[in-house]
Amino acid sequence: MAKDMTLLWGSGSPPCWRVMIALEEKGLQGYNHKLLSFEKGEHKSQEVLDMNPRGQLPSFKHGSFVLNESYGACMYLESQFKSQGNELIPRCAAEQAMMYQRMFEGLTLTQKMGTWPKAEVFSRCFAPQGVTCSSCIAYLFRFGLNEERYPKLTEYYNLLKDRPSIKTSWPPTWLDDPQAKDLLKDI
Ligand SMILES: N[C@@H](CCC(=O)N[C@@H](CS)C(=O)NCC(=O)O)C(=O)O
CATH class of the missing domain: 3.40.30.10 (Glutaredoxin)
Incomplete structure (x- = not known):
C-alpha cells in the first residue's frame, strides 16, 4: 500500500x-x-x-x-493522507494549539536535558502530547520512571501502550529485554 x-x-x-x-x-x-x-x-x-x-x-x-x-x-x-486512517491533528483550535505547544516543548526540553537538572525537565513533561510523543513517554518508563511520582503520565502511557499502532511497532530490542536500567527511578 x-x-x-x-x-x-x-x-x-x-x-x-x-x-x-x-x-x-x-x-x-x-x-x-x-x-x-x-x-x-x-x-x-x-x-x-x-x-x-x-x-x-x-x-x-x-x-x-x-x-x-x-x-x-x-x-x-x-x-x-488526511482522510486516510486516524486523524492525528485535532480540529479543535484549542486542542491543536496545545498539541503543537507540547510537541515542540518536548523537543526543547529534550535538548535541555544536557544542561538542566533532570527533575526540572521531567516535572514539565507530564501531559498528553498525542501519539507522536508516546515513543518518548514509553522510553521514560523503560528507563524506570517512577509511576507513583508521575500518575498523569502513567495514566496516559497505560492508555496508549495497547494501541495497535504502538504494539505492532514496539521496538524489537525491547521485547527481549522488557525493562532497562533504573536510570530514572529517583527523578
Ligand atoms: N531530529 C531528528 C533526531 C534524530 C536522532 O537524534 N536520531 C538518533 C537516534 S534516536 C541518531 O540517529 N543518533 C545517531 C547520531 O546522531 O549519530 C529527528 O527527530 O528525527
Whole structure:
C-alpha cells in the first residue's frame, strides 16, 4: 500500500518509533523498511548518508521526497493522507494549539536535558502530547520512571501502550529485554 515509502530505522529510538506509529495510524502499512544497528554504526553507512547526510535515524523517503526530521515526517504524512486512517491533528483550535505547544516543548526540553537538572525537565513533561510523543513517554518508563511520582503520565502511557499502532511497532530490542536500567527511578 505504501510501496513508494522507505524508512531506515533503529530499534528503541523514539524519533524512529514516532514515524512508525504515524505510518500505522495512517494505514500506511507495507512501506519498505530496514532495521539498522546503532551498535554496529550502521546509521553512518553510505546507505543512510545518501538519504540523510547527518547519518541519523530515522531516514524517511516518500518517492523522491526526503524527510529526516521525525516530527516533519509525521506532519507530512498527516497532511498528505488526511482522510486516510486516524486523524492525528485535532480540529479543535484549542486542542491543536496545545498539541503543537507540547510537541515542540518536548523537543526543547529534550535538548535541555544536557544542561538542566533532570527533575526540572521531567516535572514539565507530564501531559498528553498525542501519539507522536508516546515513543518518548514509553522510553521514560523503560528507563524506570517512577509511576507513583508521575500518575498523569502513567495514566496516559497505560492508555496508549495497547494501541495497535504502538504494539505492532514496539521496538524489537525491547521485547527481549522488557525493562532497562533504573536510570530514572529517583527523578
Ligand atoms: N531530529 C531528528 C533526531 C534524530 C536522532 O537524534 N536520531 C538518533 C537516534 S534516536 C541518531 O540517529 N543518533 C545517531 C547520531 O546522531 O549519530 C529527528 O527527530 O528525527
